[in-house]
Amino acid sequence: MEIIHFSAECYPVAKVGGLGDVVGALPKYQNKLGHVAKVVMPAYDTKFLHQNEFEVVYDGWVRLGYNNLPVRIFREKTNKLGFDLFLVHIAGLLDREKVYGYADDTERFIAYQIASLDWIAQWEHKPDVMHCHDHHTGLIPFMVGNSHIYRHLNHIPTFLTIHNAQYQGQFGWDKLHYLPAYDLRNSSKLDWGNSINPLASAIKCAWRVTTVSPSYLDEISYKANGLENLLAQERGKSFGILNGIDNEVWNPQKDQMLNKAFTNRTVESGKKANKDALCDVFNLDKTKPLYTFIGRLVGEKGADLLPDIFWNALQQSDGEINILVLGSGDPDVEDRLNEITHYHAGNYNAYIGYNEALSHQIYAGADFLLMPSRVEPCGLNQMYALRYGTIPIVRRIGGLKDTVTDIGDGGFGICHDQSNIWDVNHAIGRAYELYLDQKRVKEIRKFIMTIDHSWDRAAQQYIDLYQM
């Protein structure tokens, strides 16, 4: 099958969070199964663009409202990522440093979607599947099914994967003129709550909808930032497929970013070397358990609770634990997390910012990873933690529920029910008790490193779904 993935992110080209990891891996694993999966994404002004070789495969114009903008599509020449990568270049609109966060994001992603379809519409052959990821690509199913200019594509099955239903990309009907002409009687397929809502539109128009874990599929019927009823209505064509992880990128045995590579046989010495190095850099106590949080500092991740959780834990433990945070997001949370460093230096530190290599070093060097998420469609961090022998402490929600079993239930993690300070502090205490039983900790580490969360299984599940 020929599968085209449309996405705003793809690791290592451009990554803000988990979407980038998924789109950087799933196509590679689909190709390994004998298919031809490709990625079409915006050409941002990132390092990857400057450090790799590209050829031009398309030169054209994209019509955005009353403007015609020049478009160029580049193909990466060497198949470096294990799949064909196409970058849509629109000067002045897409070629910026950041992926998101601009006032004209709506226009940027509409232009990217139209330009991608214009290009594909003039191919001699047609792909078998068009797979859209999140709201930035959510207008594609509507445009393909309803715009006269894409009538040659309208027999191609479209898929939507929801990585996070919190973000929907809504914009006002005053921007309708940016979209290619369609029969206005079909406007209800774009509308949700009197706005044009790309995620809602994709849920309505895509042939199939998937979520990134089975539990999240259940949860969004009652908690989906206003889309609950729609998702419940479309449940018949919706499926939950648990994300995998890229075992080649996240491989503690070969990871070049670590201070010391290790396997599950050498996990004790490997973890110690990586932990010692982190403790040296961040002024932490090597002899004490190291808890960490890695992620976007936003409400969904429970990040606003972290400062209080850490104050409590550090005070209650009286110097017996370490905490290291890596993240960026809400400036208020960033400040509050930084502030703790002044009071608990030696046991606490925070790196505010984005640092891919440091994230690998922390997954490898930490003893426990905290994920007190309010919403977690899948969560990749807990799976990276497991692969690097780090015990996850997670709220039982979404993909966390599907991947972590509590030690009290014969499992290997610490689970709690609510995303609140008391539950998380209690979980931190349980982890500390566990840490004192080093024999058990060693057994758990050895075991969790063997759990297979690679993409092999999920890549096949997507193929099966395309063929249904």
Ligand SMILES: Nc1ncnc2c1ncn2[C@@H]1O[C@H](COP(=O)(O)OP(=O)(O)O[C@H]2O[C@H](CO)[C@@H](O)[C@H](O)[C@H]2O)[C@@H](O)[C@H]1O
């Ligand atoms: N400051 C920082 N420095 C370095 N690395 C950082 C970082 N902050 C985050 N990361 C990395 O970004 C990724 C985050 O992955 P998640 O799955 O937790 O995220 P996210 O909420 O973005 O994704 C959404 O999509 C994914 C994919 O489907 C779902 O798993 C998830 O539940 C859903 O919310 C991990 O690779 C993590 O290491």
